[in-house]
Amino acid sequence: MLKRVFWIGVGIAIGIVAVSKAQAYVKANTPDAARQFLLGPDQDHVPMRTLEGLVTEFNATRRAREAELNERYLKGRGN
Structure with a gap:
């Protein structure tokens, strides 16, 4: 059971890192119009809006x- 919880935690951590890296890449390499289409007008609070x-x-x-x-x-x- 403890192994399973550990690996679930590792998977969640890897997912969080991957998403944050992807968002940083999108913010750095796309024009503003495309970013607003992908992330919405409030680009700084995307994770909070997603969680909500x-x-x-x-x-x-x-x-x-x-x-x-x-x-x-x-x-x-x-x-």
């Missing part, structure tokens, strides 16, 4: 699944 989007999507999916399970549970208890 992931959390929002996760919460929406969680609430939908919770409502589905509650409906199924309540329907099953009524029988």
